[in-house]
Amino acid sequence: MNQLSPIADRAAAPATLPSITAGSLSWRPATVEDTARLTAFNNTVAEADGAPYRETEAETREELGAAWRDLEHDTLLGFDDESELRAAALVGTAPGDTTTIRVFVFGGVHPSRRGEGIGREVLAWQLARARQILASSGKELPARIAAYAEDDDPASKHRLYTHAGFEPRRYFSDLKRPLTSDAPAVPEVELTGSLRLVPFSPELDDATRLAHNDAFRDHWGSQPQTMEQWTNGRSEFAPEWSFVVVDDAPDVGALLADETTDAGTRAALEAGDPLVVAYSISSRYAADFDVRGYSFGYVDVLGTRRAYRGRKGAIAALVASMRAFADSGMDAAVLDVDTENPSGAQGLYASLGYTKEHGSTMYSIEL
Known part of the structure; x- marks a missing residue:
């Protein structure tokens, strides 16, 4: 087995996170108080993409309220001039990882604001934050940054991941x-x-x-x-x-x-x-x-x-x-x-x- 280099070297974390300027949205971290608006946003995205699921507010609240979640540093919500939620990003890891440390990225862009480059910049922010989380973990283990896409999601979502350096790794039915x-x-x-x-x-x-x-x-x-x-x-x-x-x-x-x-x-x-x-x-x-x-x-x-x-x-x-x-x-x-x-x-x-x-x-x- 090849000797792993230090996680800080492998993660190559940036000192600062990239700004998101596409779409001229206003950005801030999520809070548990955003549960209702984030649920509505996620369901709008799911409906537009033909996803076979919808979220409840209880599910969103649990996701945001997990004890290990660092909302201040690991989430972003993007609002337009009318204070409507138009993009969201979440980066998260799990405390139980012992043989591979994993960071998962979730997010989306409102259907009405796609095609403006927002998704690319959001993903770049997520990847940078994921690398920071890995570098600061102190776990000298193999590491993974992961994201999921439904087969019926727009082809642009799959391309977004591959263009950012992700590879299709596992398939689920x-x-x-x-x-x-x-x-x-x-x-x-x-x-x-x-x-x-x-x-x-x-x-x-x-x-x-x-x-x-x-x-x-x-x-x-x-x-x-x-x-x-x-x-x-x-x-x-x-x-x-x-x-x-x-x-x-x-x-x-x-x-x-x-x-x-x-x-x-x-x-x-x-x-x-x-x-x-x-x-x-x-x-x-x-x-x-x-x-x-x-x-x-x-x-x-x-x-x-x-x-x-x-x-x-x-x-x-x-x-x-x-x-x-x-x-x-x-x-x-x-x-x-x-x-x-x-x-x-x-x-x-x-x-x-x-x-x-x-x-x-x-x-x-x-x-």
């Missing part, structure tokens, strides 16, 4: 599985041994986080989540649609002897805490129902601990969520998957009747 009466029945999945399917509960929340961190540690781009990250962004969370699988009699000795068992799981095992081995955590994004033309339950995260793969834990949790969606009168089940998922998820979802509806691309600059 948004999958749908009908649940109406004329759809195939949701299959039964029987667990064996000491595995038991149970509804999600707050008492199992941290154990589920530990299972997620273990399940995704060999997934490209994934990093461990702190409890603060894990519980952020739950305004649309549907605990009644979420399920976990626990092992009532885990081989504690074998797990403790496994050098890949993470410190959090070790501590939980030594304390005799429940061991969650698989999970399906779901949300109700009702604001998207009219946009998509049908109601649905959405599986936010699904996974199985590495030591438990092949024992149908995640399948059992997923089909339990699917049944809960159907029992609530939802028309479909929806989820998003990395097309190169190492656990073979694509084949699993296809076998359950999921088909692709939308797609997106993650662009990145690797440092």
Whole structure:
């Protein structure tokens, strides 16, 4: 493996951030009080671009209010002479990154102000700020600046990223599985041994986080989540649609002897805490129902601990969520998957009747 140069050298952060002059907008950092106007702005952009989603004010407030968010330095809002929001930028990192430090950039320009060069200058500001965040992180790790674009976004957005030095790095598929009466029945999945399917509960929340961190540690781009990250962004969370699988009699000795068992799981095992081995955590994004033309339950995260793969834990949790969606009168089940998922998820979802509806691309600059 090549020796990495210091993160400060790789990031090549500028001492000052570039000014944004295109469009003659007035710029200032965002605050939580901007929740309503930023939500309306984001939804206007999403509608213009044909995005398959809309935001709620609760979602925006959670994004702006995350404890690790530095709104003063990592956000910009651009207003016209009538004080109407016409452009927005957010740059953010996550506190749990341990093997790759990542900075994500989000933003947009109001449809009425496109073509003036605002987007290019906003992205240049975001990249400069992202490099500053990386340089000051103190984490001597591989680094990544990332951005996302829907496949149906304007071609200009994809070109904007590639012209700025981003490369398409990962592809995601948004999958749908009908649940109406004329759809195939949701299959039964029987667990064996000491595995038991149970509804999600707050008492199992941290154990589920530990299972997620273990399940995704060999997934490209994934990093461990702190409890603060894990519980952020739950305004649309549907605990009644979420399920976990626990092992009532885990081989504690074998797990403790496994050098890949993470410190959090070790501590939980030594304390005799429940061991969650698989999970399906779901949300109700009702604001998207009219946009998509049908109601649905959405599986936010699904996974199985590495030591438990092949024992149908995640399948059992997923089909339990699917049944809960159907029992609530939802028309479909929806989820998003990395097309190169190492656990073979694509084949699993296809076998359950999921088909692709939308797609997106993650662009990145690797440092």
